[in-house]
Amino acid sequence: MTRKAVRIAMNGVTGRMGYRQHLVRSVLSLREQGGLDLGDGTRLWPEPVLVGRREAALRDIAERHGIEHWTTDLDSVLEDPSVEIYFDAQVTAAREEAVAKAIAAGKHIYCEKPTATTLSGALELARLATAAGVKHGVVQDKLFLPGLRKLRRLVDGGFFGRILSIRGEFGYWVFEGDWQPAQRPSWNYRAEDGGGIVLDMFPHWEYVLHELFGPIRTVQAVTATHVPQRWDEQSKPYDATADDAAYGIFQLEGGAVAQINSSWAVRVHRDELVEFQVDGTHGSAVAGLRNCRAQHRSATPRPVWNPDLPATETFRAQWQEVPDNTEFDNGFKAQWELFLRHVVLDEPWQWDLLAGARGLQLAELGLRSAAEGRRFDVPELSL
Known part of the structure; x- marks a missing residue:
């Protein structure tokens, strides 16, 4: 050798x-x-x-x-x-x-x-x-995460039929830094230093949606700075000038709609720090960093809305775990x-680098959408 x-x-x-x-x-x-x-x-x-x-x-x-x-x-x-x-x-x-x-x-x-x-x-x-x-x-x-690779397997195998929607939840509570050290560096919360969750996460959502489901054709977003003051690495207070949460709606080529919430000011009540639920005419799946669960239309229960009685079904138990079927490296x-x-x-x-530029395009249009309260088309990029 x-x-x-x-x-x-x-x-x-x-x-x-x-x-x-x-x-x-x-x-x-x-x-x-x-x-x-x-x-x-x-x-x-x-x-x-x-x-x-x-x-x-x-x-x-x-x-x-x-x-x-x-x-x-x-x-x-x-x-x-x-x-x-x-x-x-x-x-x-x-x-x-x-x-x-x-x-x-x-x-x-x-x-x-x-x-x-x-x-x-x-x-x-x-x-x-x-x-x-x-x-x-x-x-x-994120394309190489076990959960999303399993989700990709379902997409490529035609499991979903016609894909209708994608709902994503990402985030966790980042400590302010006063009484517990923050888990992220302080520059993330200063716009003048290149911080902000839109600039950080919309490039991720661009390639995830593009690669698994199709190009993004429109974007509409609302952003917020939910925590306006934080403490830096020297325990000094500073004003947070960048967005720490973003709520985006993306229309994809082919008609599917994706809605993704990104926040550093949310406490986690889900199985993983990021999860995507994909719903299609033939089946649905929920994928996180490592795990993926699916429910085919042939095995979909018949829920009935009745707010007068407590739920008798354990909804999570009605989904099937998608097996690894291979070893996933980092x-x-x-x-x-x-x-x-x-x-x-x-x-x-x-x-x-052109694929990387598409992420910046989506981030800029997302920030502009939030500033102007409008939905924007996402044109094809070329050199």
């Missing part, structure tokens, strides 16, 4: 998502399993080069995981011809400039979303990468493997 190394500049690994999901559970996990088997007697061996602004944090991560190369000098990494791939998981406001630099340096690009803070910025990155001839991809991790790691194969073997890839 031959080992082929690929050096990856990983910018933003001191953050929660960059560290846990991308470095530890994806790139380092690939190394722990002996590299990525390319199927021709070669194993691809990822060599991370850690990049960031906090020297002490980078040094600590590198020492903890035995990583040889790290730096606070992004330019020096981009000038290094041995580095083939640039990955970005920084705060959103810093991403556009860094990715543009990496494209100019001829690096293949893989980055978190949103890819920029504006649609124009996201489209420009897609144009630059296409013109430079580099391979490029955007993290769209969703982030699964997409990393596909991107690396795309870079090295030129295998097909569809989640590029």
